[in-house]
């Protein structure tokens with residue numbers, strides 16, 4: 001089996017003057033994987049994507065596609081990309097533009113198929129410079145798909161899409177991924193990352209701070225919340241010392257314990273005879289993300 005990653009950044013560094021946009025980020029995508037790149041504004045996601053596509057050169061470390069320099073894979077038409085800077089081309093129709101781009105690839109998708117996958121067959125005859133932001137976004141998806149690339153790289157692909165368009169977008173993307181293609185997308189929508197990626201890579205200040213499934217990230221970054229009613233007259237004394245507990249908050253006669261090991265915390269509460277109105281809630285991905293990227 002060929003284990004060369006489809007896309008890899010190893011200890012990649014990219015500086016812009018005094019700003020280190022990417023500071024040793026690690027990333028590896030296996031064939032057929034869908035991976036989400038998650039991070040705050042300015043975390044380095046777009047720069048990491050630009051490095052992978054060979055649009056910028058790393059100052060240190062390596063960026064590779066299919067085990068070679070990114071330019072080679074891009075030239076061979078093995079990569080389709082949808083980046084953030086959308087510039088409309090004047091006067092041409094959607095069909096003409098997609099056909100033009102498809103014509104530059106060795107084995108492109110038929111244009112109607114690219115339009116269908118992007119969910120815009122009805123826009124084929126429309127002028128590109130008269131489309132709405134969301135429509136244009138999907139034309140850009142059709143352009144990224146036009147060459148039937150093995151790897152699709154999408155920088156915040158659903159940013160301009162409404163709820164229905166977003167759902168259609170992910171339906172298309174899943175179909176594309178099901179056919180064995182590899183997809184890397186960046187997003188600020190944690191629920192999208194959780195729902196549509198096999199794996200989430202969290203980038204913060206140019207570094208990879210977490211890499212795993214949504215469940216693994218939730219577990220790694222703060223465990224669960226255990227809540228119990230306190231008995232009359234009982235204070236919070238000692239709760240912070242129970243196994244696993246990171247923090248305690250008491251409000252309205254109810255104690256909320258943030259814990260790394262809810263089983264151990266619940267057992268210890270039971271030993272104290274303190275289990276009334278017990279509730280155990282796993283950390284949300286939002287909480288995990290905030291914990292992983294909190295300003296230290």
Ligand SMILES: Nc1ncnc2c1ncn2[C@@H]1O[C@H](COP(=O)(O)OP(=O)(O)OP(=O)(O)O)[C@@H](O)[C@H]1O
Pocket residue numbers: 016019020021022039040041042043044045046047048
């Ligand atoms: N061409 C550039 N020249 C100078 N600084 C840049 C350039 N591109 C990015 N940066 C800086 O590098 C850092 C990382 O930016 P990048 O666009 O990669 O982040 P991002 O995670 O994609 O952010 P966002 O979610 O806001 O799109 C930021 O501080 C940004 O200001």
